[in-house]
């Protein structure tokens with residue numbers, strides 16, 4: 001069993017939304033994931049003994065260094081906070097010191113990063129991408145568009161008791177991507193980067209989108225069809241109170257979406273996976289079907 005065929009992969013953010021999709025996929029491919037978690041009990045509850053657990057925090061250099069011992073490849077993800085760039089650059093430096101051979105960075109959406117100066121989180125991700133480039137470590141940067149599991153799950157849950165689909169991007173299309181497709185692509189970026197890069201051709205970040213940009217009016221049409229009752233699209237009523245940093249980050253995202261910047265469609269998912277991206281119709285069908293069953 002060689003390290004190349006069955007690499008040991010440290011997964012940061014393993015217990016989060018994307019990490020929980022990635023870990024079982026790595027196990028299914030006979031990679032050896034080691035999960036970096038703040039609480040070992042979280043990993044134990046999610047995966048039992050099927051993964052190695054490294055308990056630690058991005059803030060704690062000793063636990064980070066320990067987690068990286070014997071690691072071949074690294075999946076780099078952390079949440080959007082004011083410490084995003086600092087945390088991930090620290091991980092890149094620790095990975096370089098530990099001799100990690102390949103890093104896959106889950107970055108921000110392309111339109112938040114390019115051109116710079118558009119958003120706090122996009123600029124932070126941009127700085128990390130530069131640090132990764134400067135590290136000299138082989139790497140792939142994934143820039144996924146807005147996730148169905150965030151924007152559309154909230155919409156689906158609103159429709160449990162209402163007929164109005166509240167959207168922050170009335171009038172503009174968004175090519176939402178299913179996080180399961182991001183996880184599928186991340187597996188290839190970790191385990192088969194050269195083959196996937198060859199299929200993609202041009203080097204640079206892998207910009208991941210769904211296969212269609214849909215306006216809220218179209219989302220409402222799809223939901224009407226799936227639910228068998230009329231649904232209309234409208235702007236949100238009032239934003240829930242969040243901390244000022246997150247409020248600013250979300251405000252920047254929504255303004256860019258309304259300006260049409262999240263509407264680009266790329267062929268990256270198809271080129272990497274050899275199949276089309278999952279659709280909004282399929283995703284909403286699952287979410288709304290689950291609501292109907294739960295009701």
Ligand SMILES: NC(=O)c1ccc[n+]([C@@H]2O[C@H](COP(=O)([O-])OP(=O)(O)OC[C@H]3O[C@@H](n4cnc5c(N)ncnc54)[C@H](OP(=O)(O)O)[C@@H]3O)[C@@H](O)[C@H]2O)c1
Nearest residue numbers: 013014015016017018038057058078079108109146147150
């Ligand atoms: N949602 C979108 O539409 C979208 C689009 C493009 C890019 N992104 C990017 O996706 C990333 C967020 O992914 P996600 O939604 O999967 O994240 P998430 O669900 O918020 O999970 C965050 C993970 O990071 C871990 N974590 C937090 N602070 C930590 C620390 N100090 N040390 C170690 N681990 C720590 C958490 O572990 P615990 O279990 O210990 O809390 C958790 O596993 C962000 O970088 C964002 O920019 C999102």
